[in-house]
Amino acid sequence: MPVTTREIHLVARPEGEPKPSDFALVERRLPDPRDGELLVRNLAISVDPYMRGKMTGIRTYTDPYDLHAPMEGAAVGVVETSGDASFPENAVVVHNAGWREHAIVPAAGVRPVNVTDATPATAYLGVLGMPGLTAYVGLLHKAGLREGDTVFVSGAAGAVGGIVGQLARLWGAERVVGSAGTAEKVRYVTRELGFDAAFDYHDGPVADQLAKAAPDGVDVYFDNVGGEHLEAAIGAAKDFARFALCGAISGYNATGPRSGPRNLGLIVTKRLTLRGFIVSDDPELAGEFHRDVAPAVAEGRITFRETVVDGLERAPEAFISMLRGGNIGKMLVRTS
Numbered sequence: 234m235p236v237t238t239r240e241i242h243l244v245a246r247p248e249g250e251p252k253p254s255d256f257a258l259v260e261r262r263l264p265d266p267r268d269g270e271l272l273v274r275n276l277a278i279s280v281d282p283y284m285r286g287k288m289t290g291i292r293t294y295t296d297p298y299d300l301h302a303p304m305e306g307a308a309v310g311v312v313e314t315s316g317d318a319s320f321p322e323n324a325v326v327v328h329n330a331g332w333r334e335h336a337i338v339p340a341a342g343v344r345p346v347n348v349t350d351a352t353p354a355t356a357y358l359g360v361l362g363m364p365g366l367t368a369y370v371g372l373l374h375k376a377g378l379r380e381g382d383t384v385f386v387s388g389a390a391g392a393v394g395g396i397v398g399q400l401a402r403l404w405g406a407e408r409v410v411g412s413a414g415t416a417e418k419v420r421y422v423t424r425e426l427g428f429d430a431a432f433d434y435h436d437g438p439v440a441d442q443l444a445k446a447a448p449d450g451v452d453v454y455f456d457n458v459g460g461e462h463l464e465a466a467i468g469a470a471k472d473f474a475r476f477a478l479c480g481a482i483s484g485y486n487a488t489g490p491r492s493g494p495r496n497l498g499l500i501v502t503k504r505l506t507l508r509g510f511i512v513s514d515d516p517e518l519a520g521e522f523h524r525d526v527a528p529a530v531a532e533g534r535i536t537f538r539e540t541v542v543d544g545l546e547r548a549p550e551a552f553i554s555m556l557r558g559g560n561i562g563k564m565l566v567r568t569s
């Protein structure tokens with residue numbers, strides 16, 4: 234039976250901060266899935282910072298979104314009609330046709346997930362999905378965390394940052410320090426996630442607050458923010474410190490030149506390693522990530538929060554709110 238469904242299209246490329254009028258809610262009739270395809274009813278969709286880059290017309294490591302077409306992004310849903318015997322109806326699957334209520338997807342582009350009380354379907358968009366894998370790859374494989382390290386994480390209360398801090402603890406860091414944008418987030422990372430210290434970056438210069446939180450310096454910096462945070466981390470770095478450069482969200486809505494670290498000379502004198510990475514470059518690490526992290530989540534050694542907005546029509550609002558810091562943990566939109 235063909236279904237009528239709704240999806241969000243990008244209709245204008247945002248200038249600076251995205252506006253609701255950059256998006257449109259579009260109704261559409263979907264055909265029946267063909268052999269090898271699945272009709273999936275999405276339960277939840279993910280809104281992620283990288284999508285801001287895809288909204289510009291410029292290709293970076295990934296193609297930009299087309300205007301007047303459904304956007305892509307991670308989603309978790311239930312198979313309603315199956316054209317592939319390996320995916321029974323009612324199977325819960327993760328795929329990349331987000332920003333819509335239903336999708337017809339090739340079975341080859343879908344991954345079944347194991348839903349339990351400890352690992353709800355939405356966990357596969359956050360702690361057990363791309364953000365969790367990003368934290369794991371960046372901290373353990375790019376920064377090369379070692380026992381006894383002092384680790385600094387920016388964006389500490391977010392989807393990636395919150396997992397970085399907990400992995401650092403579990404993998405033997407001596408001290409874990411975070412920064413976030415509100416007092417509530419600072420409490421969350423210190424009381425619930427086990428960070429040793431944290432600060433609100435609005436409370437004063439990042440360099441001053443970092444010097445108090447990590448007085449002996451930093452061995453590893455996991456950068457989600459860029460700009461002033463990166464400059465402060467270079468200043469606080471010990472000799473031979475390692476940085477995983479994951480994102481630079483402080484500049485994603487910038488319309489002019491971004492302020493960069495003014496102390497790049499210290500990279501030489503301190504013999505620092507700064508390593509940018511994109512999680513999709515290392516798909517072979519997904520297996521060890523699930524082996525290591527899924528049990529820790531199931532046993533409660535790694536915890537996570539979600540900020541959930543109800544209704545596909547509110548997805549643009551959720552996305553804009555996430556860029557402004559409206560989320561604790563993973564920002565999601567419940568679509569069903």
Ligand SMILES: NC(=O)c1ccc[n+]([C@@H]2O[C@H](COP(=O)([O-])OP(=O)(O)OC[C@H]3O[C@@H](n4cnc5c(N)ncnc54)[C@H](OP(=O)(O)O)[C@@H]3O)[C@@H](O)[C@H]2O)c1
Pocket residue numbers: 281282283363364367388389390391392393394412413414415418457458478479480481482483484510511512513555556557558559560562563564
């Ligand atoms: N390299 C990769 O493969 C990869 C993969 C996934 C994500 N990322 C990057 O990782 C970072 C975190 O992503 P996420 O999915 O976990 O998002 P998130 O942290 O859950 O949400 C974004 C957060 O960014 C913070 N933020 C916004 N503007 C800021 C500013 N000017 N200064 C400091 N913080 C600001 C806000 O928190 P506050 O309230 O704390 O400001 C907001 O909640 C992003 O930079 C993203 O692009 C990279």
